[in-house]
Amino acid sequence: MHEHPGHEWWRTAVFYQLYPRSFQDSNGDGVGDLDGITRRLDYLNDGTRASLGIDAIWLSPTFPSPMKDFGYDVSDYTGVDPVFGDMAAMERLIAACHDRGIRVLLDFVPNHTSDQHPWFQESRASRTAARRDWYVWRDPLPGGGVPNNWVSAFGGPAWTFDEATGQYYLHSFLKEQPDLNWRNPEVEAAMHDVLRTWLDRGIDGFRIDVMGMVLKHPDLADNPPNPEWSDGHSDYRQFLWTNNRNYPDVYGAVRGIRRVLDEYEGRMAVGEVFGTPAEIANYYGGEALDGLHLAFNFQFIHESDLRGGFSAWDAPTIRRIIAASEEGLPAGAQPCWAFGNHDRPRFISRHNSDGRGDERARAAALILLGLRGSPFVYYGEEIGMVDQLDIPEERRQDPARHHSIWRDPARTPMQWDASPGRGFSRATPWLPFGPADISVAAQEHDPDSMLSLYRDAIWLRRQERALLEGSLELLPANDLTVAFIRRAPGARPVLVAVNTTGGTTTLPMPQPGRVIIATERTLDSSLAGSLLRLPPFSAAWVALE
Ligand code: NOJ
Numbered sequence: 001m002h003e004h005p006g007h008e009w010w011r012t013a014v015f016y017q018l019y020p021r022s023f024q025d026s027n028g029d030g031v032g033d034l035d036g037i038t039r040r041l042d043y044l045n046d047g048t049r050a051s052l053g054i055d056a057i058w059l060s061p062t063f064p065s066p067m068k069d070f071g072y073d074v075s076d077y078t079g080v081d082p083v084f085g086d087m088a089a090m091e092r093l094i095a096a097c098h099d100r101g102i103r104v105l106l107d108f109v110p111n112h113t114s115d116q117h118p119w120f121q122e123s124r125a126s127r128t129a130a131r132r133d134w135y136v137w138r139d140p141l142p143g144g145g146v147p148n149n150w151v152s153a154f155g156g157p158a159w160t161f162d163e164a165t166g167q168y169y170l171h172s173f174l175k176e177q178p179d180l181n182w183r184n185p186e187v188e189a190a191m192h193d194v195l196r197t198w199l200d201r202g203i204d205g206f207r208i209d210v211m212g213m214v215l216k217h218p219d220l221a222d223n224p225p226n227p228e229w230s231d232g233h234s235d236y237r238q239f240l241w242t243n244n245r246n247y248p249d250v251y252g253a254v255r256g257i258r259r260v261l262d263e264y265e266g267r268m269a270v271g272e273v274f275g276t277p278a279e280i281a282n283y284y285g286g287e288a289l290d291g292l293h294l295a296f297n298f299q300f301i302h303e304s305d306l307r308g309g310f311s312a313w314d315a316p317t318i319r320r321i322i323a324a325s326e327e328g329l330p331a332g333a334q335p336c337w338a339f340g341n342h343d344r345p346r347f348i349s350r351h352n353s354d355g356r357g358d359e360r361a362r363a364a365a366l367i368l369l370g371l372r373g374s375p376f377v378y379y380g381e382e383i384g385m386v387d388q389l390d391i392p393e394e395r396r397q398d399p400a401r402h403h404s405i406w407r408d409p410a411r412t413p414m415q416w417d418a419s420p421g422r423g424f425s426r427a428t429p430w431l432p433f434g435p436a437d438i439s440v441a442a443q444e445h446d447p448d449s450m451l452s453l454y455r456d457a458i459w460l461r462r463q464e465r466a467l468l469e470g471s472l473e474l475l476p477a478n479d480l481t482v483a484f485i486r487r488a489p490g491a492r493p494v495l496v497a498v499n500t501t502g503g504t505t506t507l508p509m510p511q512p513g514r515v516i517i518a519t520e521r522t523l524d525s526s527l528a529g530s531l532l533r534l535p536p537f538s539a540a541w542v543a544l545e
Contacts, residue, residue: 003265003266005332006332008266008268009266010056010103010293010294010374011334011374011469012055012468012469013054013055013056013103013374014053014054014055014056014369014374014375014377014458014461015054015055015056015057015058015105015270015374015375015376016044016052016054016057016058016376016377016379017057017058017060017207017338017341017342017376017377017378017379018037018057018058018059018060018379019032019060019342019379019411020032020033020034020037020059020060020062020071020084021060021070021083021411022379022412022413022424022430022431023036023037023379023413023414023424024036024037024039024040024414024416025413025424025425025426025429026039028425028426028427029083029425029427030425030428030429031083031425031429032084032413032414032424032425033083033084033085033089034062034084034085034089034090034093035085035089035092035093037057037059037093038089038092038093038096041096041097041100041102043440044057044100044102045100045101045102046100047100047101049455049456049459051455052382052454052455052458053455053458053459053462054102054377055101055102055103056102056103056105056204056205057097057102057103057104058105058107058207058270058376059104059105059106059107060107060342061074061107061109062080062081062084062090062106062107063075063076063078063079063080063081064076064079064080064082065081065114066114066116066176067081067083068114068174068176068177068399069173069174069176069177069399069400070397070398071107072107072109072173072177072209073112073113073115073116073174073176073177074109074113074114074117075113075116075117075118076117077109077113077191077194077197078194078197078198090201091201094201094202098202103204104202104203104204105203105204105205105206105207105268105270106198106203106206106207107206107207107209108194108195108206108208108209108269109209110182110191110208110209110211110214110257111172111179111180111209111210111211111213111214112171112172112173112177112178112179112180113177113178113180115175115176115177115178116176119131119134119135119180119190120134120135120178122134123135123137124165124169127165127166127167133181133184134180134184134186134187135169135170135178135179135180135181136169136170136178136179136180136181136220137162137165137167137168137169137170138159138167138168138220139166139167139168140161140167140168146158146159146168147159147168147170147220148220148222148223149222149239150172150220150222150223150239150243150244151235151236151238152172152173152174152175152236153172153173153236153404154173154174154236154399154400154403154404154405155235155236155403155404156235156403158170158171158244159171160175170220172210172213172244174399180214182214182215182253183215183218188253188256192256192257192260195257195260195261196260196263199261199263199264199267203267204267204268205261205267205268205269205293206269207269207270207271207272208257208269208270208271208272208292209272210272211253211254211273211283211292212245212246212250212271212273212274212275212279212283213245213250214253215247215249215250215252215253216244216247217243217244217247218249220243221243222239223239223240223241223242223243224239224240224242225238225239226238226239226240226306228304228306236404237305237306237307237308240306245274245275246274246275246279246282251282251283251285251291254271254283254285254291254292255285255290255291257269257292258285258290258291258292261293268293268294269292269293269294270292270293270294270295270296270336270374271283271292271294271295271296272296273295273296274298274305277297277299277324277325277327277328277329278328280295280296280297280328281295281328281329281330281333283295284329284330284333286330287330287331289330289332289333294334294336294374295336296336296337296376297325297335297336297337297373298338299311299321299324299325300318300321300338300339300364301338301339301340301341301350302344303317303320303321310344310345310350313351313360313500314479314500314501315477315478315479315480315481315482315498315500316477316479318367318482318498318500319474319477319482322371322472322482322484323474325373326372326472326474334372334373334374335371335372335373335374336373336376337368337371337375337376338375338376338378339364339368339378339381340378340381340410341376341378341410342378342407342410342411343405343407343410345387345409345410346378346381346386346387346409346410347360347361347381348360348361348384348385348386349386349387349389349409349410352386354502356502356536357386358384358450359519359536359537359538360500360537361381361384361450362450362453362519362537362538362539363498363499363519363537363538363539364539365381365382365450365453365454365457365519366457366496366498366517366518366519366540366541367482367496367498367539369454369457369458369461370457370467370484370486370494370496370541371496372470372472372486378410379414381454382450382451382454382455383415383438383439383440383443383449383450383451384438384450385412385415385434386435386438387409387434388408388409388412388431388432388433388434389409390432391408391409391431391432392432395431395432396408397411397430397431398411411431412429412431412432412434413425413429413430413431413433414440415433415434415436415438415439415440416439416440416441417440417441417442418437418439418441418442423439423440448521453517453519456517457541460541464486464491464492464494464516464541464543465488465490465491466486466487466488466491466492466493466494467486467494467541468488469488470486470488470491470493470494471486471487471488472484472485472486473485473487475495475510480499480500480505481497481498481499481500481505481507481534483497483498483507484496485510492543493543493544494516494541494542494543494544495509495510495513495541495544496539496541496542497532497534497539497540497542498534498538498539499534499535499536499537499538500537501536501537502536502537503536504533504534504535504536505533505534506531506532506533506534507531507532507534508531508532509527509530509531509532509542509544510544511545512530512544512545513527513542513543513544513545514527514542514543514545515527515532515540515541516541516542516543517540517541518538518539518540518541519537519538519539519540520535520538522535523535523538523540527542
């Protein structure tokens with residue numbers, strides 16, 4: 001079916017990121033798999049208000065991989081890793097999702113392959129190998145040094161010396177993840193064919209891994225120093241990424257990918273991109289909107305990756321992030337928001353120094369689902385999962401922990417119930433579980449639970465056209481609350497308000513209205529005349545007359 005510009009399915013969808021290793025084990029090996037996901041689809045959307053009600057899932061990589069970076073080191077882009085099942089299991093999952101109207105996004109990893117990928121094996125075989133130039137090889141500097149000052153995202157030089165052929169190869173991540181050379185048209189063509197293979201199999205789109213690094217400075221020029229770098233320990237931020245991230249040539253590759261998607265009906269891509277709001281805006285393709293359909297805005301996680309650290313949950317920060325996004329995007333482009341993912345500590349754990357992380361997370365849910373744009377929910381966020389920091393050394397998995405970041409705590413298995421296997425697996429899980437009291441079973445019949453809040457908000461969002469497609473107007477600033485109004489022609493406007501402080505505040509209503517959902521029940525009756533009373537850390541949606 002042809003979709004009219006402006007009314008494509010992904011514009012109104014709620015997306016759900018699934019880390020396949022951690023959703024549901026079906027074969028008793030302690031690792032989640034595709035058949036496990038298929039079994040749990042009713043939880044995600046069974047067409048009724050009793051399910052979460054999401055519209056699309058994004059699966060972190062499911063392709064054959066040595067799992068040095070848990071699937072982000074791909075050794076065969078068109079297969080399925082046996083740990084997750086086989087192609088028949090993937091087909092079953094796609095079909096079952098489509099039966100329920102759930103779209104499926106895979107994780108496309110264009111910047112690098114595994115060092116075990118046959119392309120790299122061939123490339124490293126000799127300097128004259130047919131695929132030598134499929135990767136980025138350079139001679140050592142005189143004296144043997146690395147070709148430039150680029151740093152791997154996981155720390156240490158982005159170059160590894162290959163003894164056999166006497167050259168360095170580039171890897172923006174682990175040394176087991178060599179960077180592809182997208183300046184070679186054969187590489188680009190091969191990667192486009194990968195996309196077509198999956199699009200032909202019925203995949204609805206892709207999340208694109210580190211899209212902004214795919215094309216670097218043609219001469220691989222050194223990066224300038226980062227003036228905001230002060231942390232003597234981490235070298236990742238020591239230099240700006242001027243020449244290996246968001247380098248202008250990358251937008252050509254973006255448009256190439258878009259053209260492949262446009263060969264098919266109703267498909268889309270969302271880019272994992274980093275940078276300033278202006279840099280993020282470029283990924284949409286400017287006024288022509290011929291780039292990616294969506295580009296992640298991660299500013300609610302970290303506002304500036306030059307400085308590091310996490311964004312605060314306070315009114316000025318939230319307002320600044322929303323305003324910058326609204327100002328920065330070309331007409332017709334819509335923002336794309338995530339409050340968590342498999343690379344960062346979970347929302348509650350980032351905002352829990354005073355033990356009030358849970359309350360902030362409830363308010364965050366109403367902001368995420370109330371903002372203009374595409375919301376991505378990270379699995380387990382909807383039941384308030386927290387980081388599991390108590391993982392003994394011998395059970396730690398993330399290779400990046402040896403370098404810069406440790407991501408295991410936010411990747412622990414989904415907690416379906418309080419049983420020893422949490423309903424996830426009958427075997428020892430690949431990572432330890434979080435606290436048993438956080439589970440789907442404990443929350444599904446409790447109208448005040450986090451899960452009920454998510455279900456109700458997602459359901460309501462579907463009914464309120466202003467939330468699905470309306471504009472966003474920020475109300476005048478104060479330091480305690482953030483409020484904005486969503487308006488669409490012919491629909492009732494909805495006001496979204498959050499109190500980010502530990503005290504009760506009041507917000508003058510611009511016009512009469514009715515609370516339609518709130519983080520606290522007492523809020524339902526809190527609209528006295530023209531004042532909305534907001535208890536500590538609460539949020540509400542108010543339908544305006
Ligand atoms: C970003 C992914 O989200 C992360 O998990 C991965 O380690 C790197 N890209 C490298 O692919």
